[in-house]
Amino acid sequence: MIAPSFLRRLAGLLAVAVAAGWLAACSQSAGGPPALHVLAGSELKDLEPMLADLQKSTGINLAFDYVGTLDGAQAISSGDSHALAWFSSNRYLTLLPNAGKKILAQQRIMLSPVVLGVKRTTAQRFGWEGNPNITWKDIANKAKAGEFSFAMTDPSSSNSGFSALVGVASAFAGTGSAVTSADITANTEALKGLFAGQRLTAGSSGFLADSYVRDQATLDGIINYESVLLGLNVGGKLKEPLDLVYPKEGIVTADYPLMLLDSAHRSDYDKVVAYFRQPDVQARIMTHTHRRPSVPEVQPDSQFPTQVLVEVPFPASLDVVNQLIEVYLNQVRLPSHTFFVLDISGSMEGDRLDGVKKTFANLTGADQTITGQFARFRAREDITIVTFSDHVQAVRDFTINDPTPGSADLKQVLDFVNSLQAGGGTAIYDALTRAFTVAGQDKAIDPNRFYSVVLMTDGENNNGMDANQFQGWYRSASPDVRSIKCFPVIFGEASPQALKAVATLTGGTTFDARSSSLASVFKAIRGYQ
Numbered sequence: 129m130i131a132p133s134f135l136r137r138l139a140g141l142l143a144v145a146v147a148a149g150w151l152a153a154c155s156q157s158a159g160g161p162p163a164l165h166v167l168a169g170s171e172l173k174d175l176e177p178m179l180a181d182l183q184k185s186t187g188i189n190l191a192f193d194y195v196g197t198l199d200g201a202q203a204i205s206s207g208d209s210h211a212l213a214w215f216s217s218n219r220y221l222t223l224l225p226n227a228g229k230k231i232l233a234q235q236r237i238m239l240s241p242v243v244l245g246v247k248r249t250t251a252q253r254f255g256w257e258g259n260p261n262i263t264w265k266d267i268a269n270k271a272k273a274g275e276f277s278f279a280m281t282d283p284s285s286s287n288s289g290f291s292a293l294v295g296v297a298s299a300f301a302g303t304g305s306a307v308t309s310a311d312i313t314a315n316t317e318a319l320k321g322l323f324a325g326q327r328l329t330a331g332s333s334g335f336l337a338d339s340y341v342r343d344q345a346t347l348d349g350i351i352n353y354e355s356v357l358l359g360l361n362v363g364g365k366l367k368e369p370l371d372l373v374y375p376k377e378g379i380v381t382a383d384y385p386l387m388l389l390d391s392a393h394r395s396d397y398d399k400v401v402a403y404f405r406q407p408d409v410q411a412r413i414m415t416h417t418h419r420r421p422s423v424p425e426v427q428p429d430s431q432f433p434t435q436v437l438v439e440v441p442f443p444a445s446l447d448v449v450n451q452l453i454e455v456y457l458n459q460v461r462l463p464s465h466t467f468f469v470l471d472i473s474g475s476m477e478g479d480r481l482d483g484v485k486k487t488f489a490n491l492t493g494a495d496q497t498i499t500g501q502f503a504r505f506r507a508r509e510d511i512t513i514v515t516f517s518d519h520v521q522a523v524r525d526f527t528i529n530d531p532t533p534g535s536a537d538l539k540q541v542l543d544f545v546n547s548l549q550a551g552g553g554t555a556i557y558d559a560l561t562r563a564f565t566v567a568g569q570d571k572a573i574d575p576n577r578f579y580s581v582v583l584m585t586d587g588e589n590n591n592g593m594d595a596n597q598f599q600g601w602y603r604s605a606s607p608d609v610r611s612i613k614c615f616p617v618i619f620g621e622a623s624p625q626a627l628k629a630v631a632t633l634t635g636g637t638t639f640d641a642r643s644s645s646l647a648s649v650f651k652a653i654r655g656y657q
Contacts, residue, residue: 464580
């Protein structure tokens with residue numbers, strides 16, 4: 129599915145990213161030893177409190193440079209300069225052409241299977257509480273019948289969603305072997321049944337957990353790492369605990385391999401691995417992150433069930449994995465309705481508006497990287513573009529029936545964006561109010577979609593409704609409006625505080641385009657839509 133030529137083109141794109149500010153493999157930190165930089169998944173943020181003790185014990189000042197799992201895999205395959213890499217899984221990475229030889233050594237550090245957390249009352253009602261015989265098909269039957277709703281991350285953005293999708297597809301295939309292309313085709317309808325129940329998506333496991341807490345009244349469960357679910361249960365934010373369900377057909381376990389990419393740092397790598405695999409450190413990891421130990425000397429404690437877990441075989445083909453993700457995005461999951469609120473005030477004239485146009489060119493097919501292909505507009509997706517300056521300029525609707533680059537559907541979107549011209553002041557909150565009003569009306573008519581609002585502005589509000597007025601309007605709006613998250617982009621001279629306030633109010637999060645390209649930020653946002 130992904131031609132080798134695409135991967136060769138990644139080298140040039142990633143070189144630009146490196147030149148724009150990615151840290152080198154090793155740099156000097158102020159007042160201490162040189163920092164050894166690790167290309168790392170965001171899931172490792174909970175290990176940061178342990179890095180000071182690592183430095184005391186080994187003299188190594190480890191620093192995490194966070195990146196998405198798929199982006200990280202692309203970077204390594206294309207020659208990234210980091211000495212070490214550490215993700216929840218390297219399964220996708222090892223399937224990429226020439227990637228295997230770049231991993232000089234690897235050692236798993238901790239373990240966490242991807243499982244299902246179900247509200248206690250729901251588990252009791254279904255007879256799932258403490259039941260080791262529950263299958264993915266049982267879960268799918270409840271979801272298809274409209275009796276079970278759940279949250280899961282986007283498989284093209286987050287390893288937990290990716291692992292769950294592989295586990296489900298393998299379970300439906302029922303062969304006991306790695307899922308094949310024919311299995312995916314044969315079981316697409318069964319997958320649709322399960323994912324009819326997915327009502328919340330996200331680009332990261334941590335954000336999904338936070339969103340579940342906010343939306344728990346409307347959801348029955350959440351698919352995530354076992355460690356995240358156990359953390360939710362002891363975090364004091366749930367109205368009722370989650371019962372963990374380990375589907376009988378099998379699951380996929382994240383084993384968090386620490387990988388050596390640069391032989392010059394072999395000694396440092398060995399010290400870091402030895403430190404994290406010490407029994408006392410493994411016990412500390414287990415206590416504080418709720419992940420299982422990876423060394424036999426340390427036994428899992430009482431927070432983990434004693435049920436024997438069946439590990440699903442992972443696909444051996446990159447084409448099969450990519451097919452599975454694309455079938456999920458374009459056929460299986462609920463379609464999305466995405467609202468882009470675009471600032472076209474006078475300050476956007478020139479390079480800034482050109483950046484918006486380039487962004488939409490990428491989303492309509494110009495970006496041929498792996499992550500670019502997964503981020504482009506999807507089949508069945510509705511798109512609404514709200515443009516504004518000192519007032520709302522236009523509200524334009526588009527439907528993507530054909531997501532093939534160059535299709536008439538995508539060309540309509542791109543032609544509209546390319547026609548935009550800058551001028552006037554900035555009425556941020558008037559535009560947001562219009563977008564949320566239309567989105568809420570549409571959701572009331574068609575609730576079986578993922579709705580989101582993306583705000584892109586390069587300035588501060590100087591026309592129309594102010595922040596307090598918008599907040600008052602939003603809080604009194606309909607439940608349909610208040611269920612929709614906004615993802616503001618910090619750009620140009622826009623106020624970070626004002627945009628973060630919008631994100632917090634609506635349950636979204638901000639994305640910062642001041643230190644990276646607008647196109648890359650919009651691509652990251654796609655994992656949340």
